[in-house]
Amino acid sequence: MAQHRTGPAAPSTTRPGSRLGGPAGRERHADRDHDLALAAGFVSGDEASIEDVYRRWSPMVHTIARRTLGDDREAEDVTQQVFLAAWKGRHGYRPGRGGLPGWLVGITRHKIADALSARTRRTELAAVTARQEQEPPVTAGSADEAVNRVLVMQALERLPAAQRRVVGLAFYGDLTQTQIAARTGLPLGTVKSHLRRALHVLRRALEQGGTTEGRAAAPPRVPHGAAHA
CATH class of the missing domain: 1.10.10.10 (Winged helix-like DNA-binding domain superfamily/Winged helix DNA-binding domain)
Structure with missing residues (x-):
């Protein structure tokens, strides 16, 4: 009976860690679970969770505010206002595609618009005062x-x-x-x-x-x- 030779097995094209069970996949899964737990605690009113949420996402909020406003102090004020507003309005949070960070980004945009409006009002008032003093x-x-x-x-x-x-x-x-x-x-x-x-x-x-x-x-x-x- 003729015998068929088998060649060497083809090398695997799967990269290490690319599957959910690999190290990278497990890490991503753990991060997602951690974020979901933070969001759940925050929305439920767990006061300790606000510190964790702030540490987790305040750099993101501050970066967005700093890029738009161009001022560190205003960006810090906006960051504080965002998390205060989020805590007060946490019962209105609905998990969506962006999760809690996406919700925080939406609040950030509103607070940035408020900061820009306040800046405009201050500039207008200062300009009026300066003209009155100089003219x-x-x-x-x-x-x-x-x-x-x-x-x-x-x-x-x-x-x-x-x-x-x-x-x-x-x-x-x-x-x-x-x-x-x-x-x-x-x-x-x-x-x-x-x-x-x-x-x-x-x-x-x-x-x-x-x-x-x-x-x-x-x-x-x-x-x-x-x-x-």
Whole structure:
């Protein structure tokens, strides 16, 4: 009977550690389980878990904030605000594709937008103050405009955070109401309500503040885009 020779076995193409049972696969699986356990403890209200969550993902949040804001101190403030907001709103967390880190990134983007809006307001107010200190005496009309601008900035600072953010995106970002709703995740009706109430407060501040000659102050102009959905 003829005998068939068998050649040498073909070398395996499977790389060490590429299977789930390999060292790399087991490490990835362990990391995933650890992250899921952290998220579960955080959402359940385990106060000890907030420290672990902060250590695990604060570098990520700080890096995103630092790249956008370009300022370490502001990035640190945003990082603190993100985790405080996440802890307060933990019951609203729903595990998704990005898990807890993806949720934290979403909060980070909102807090960065708030920080940019606050920076713009500070810059505007500082510019008004500097012009008042450096410029020679101005006409009554120009003085009225400067006073009105200061009154508006002060009224903005007193608005609730949600309304202040919507107004900032409308006035400084020149976004429509629909774009604001998409940016913030708020319902369009809520955006319209926030903007309407905020403008009412600003108009009232101008009416109460008046002008240098006692004339009725002109109401703030609504940006063209914000007046339409």
